[in-house]
Amino acid sequence: MSQQRFRRDGTPLYMTVAEVLRQRILRGVWKPGQFLPTIEALMKEFMVARVTVRDAVKILEAEGLLDPRRGRGTMVLPHQPPTRPLSVVTSLSQLVDLYRGDVPDLVSLDDCETDLPEGVSFGTAAPKYHMLRRIHSRDEQRYCVIALYVAKHIFDRHEPALRAKLALPVLFDDPELHIETARQSLIVTKCDMETAELLDLTVGEPMAEVRRIMCERDGTICYLADVIYRGDYIRLDMDLLA
Template sequence: MGMENEKFRQDRTPLFLKVAEVLRQRIMREVWKTGELLPTVNELMEEFRVARVTVREAIKILESEGLVDPKRGRGTTVLPHKAPTRPLSVVTKLSELVDLYRGDVPDLESLDDMLTELPDGVEIGNSAGQYHMIRRIHSRDGQRYCIITLFLAKDIFDKHEAQLRTHLALPVLFDDPDIEISIARQRLLISKCDMESAMHLNLSVGEPIAEVRRVLCDAEETILYMADVIYRGDYIQLNMDLLA
């Protein structure tokens, strides 16, 4: 099919899904605002270098999601739609992160809960030996927005178990006067959703996600807390003060 753009052939995802994703993101970023018309089918065919049926299938997907209203002879109109419920800022200071989470009580859905060891490949710090691992889904207003796997040093978990099972962990640790955090690192990677994450976060396989790893250590560089978090790509935003 000579009309298909080669860059759309780089994986096995059907072309109409790729076109739909590009159009969806443009709508969410308000490249086309509510009430405006999308480019014509012919124009989209030319831009993406795909067949007419591919564009029509992509628009059908957006129609099923309530994002557009295609009318023969009138074009495809962008419909009113909701932005993500509450974009979560990815901050670059521990105190700001704790303040962001303080008082926030999302719905928590447990997936795993066990005594274990740290996984291999942790870049900094030393193991405390035993950790309590909690893996759960966070949601707000009925929308699942992240999967988090927490590793908490056993003595800390035992001390704060009741709170840690029902609240976000960072404020609990930060407010304990006996815990001194000397090292706090955070890494963020943008990647694509796999089958399991897609199932838990109500996404399609291949949609963008953000993977965050946070590690907190004490003065002896013992890891007290580690979290691996997978966020929906449409739920987070990164803001940085470039003059700070």
């Protein structure tokens, strides 16, 4: 890292250092009761000024991960990791099974008829969609924001269930819906101001943006979901010999 106060992408350096320290703590590199390396050692490792390290430590102190102790150093505090990391699976059936029977808390943000978002290059749009944008939580921890687009004629058929449950199992079990193709893409990015407020994060923390698209036999998109996950709730497992 350079000694500039900001990285090239505009992220303050102290937030970048805080994220590296946070991930080391959550992965168990430093366990509860242990002390972090000295400020001087962290300054040397990250090539930053003293104030940058101190500001990073303050962030983690406010999160309850660190306890700076005058004359002794900075101690790692006991903490609870995410209780149910979400696996990023690589088949539709696995994805449905992952969510089947799961009933997270749902907080509605938007609920309206609309068109598909711009930039969709796969499949053919239906005449109209119903969009549900909401926050999903588990154990009082908000873990994702999802914008869900369902073709209007399908949404009308399952409206009560789609408002109360996760959408994929509902649609997958519909005998009248014949899904011919399904795609999922994932990119890792950084948290913006709006997402930070919605998911109780700090601006600049890592998050995963996932887009899922399902098409019927004629190529019409019946389902599209744009999902933003907390970075600490995502785990990618792949069988490389499958």
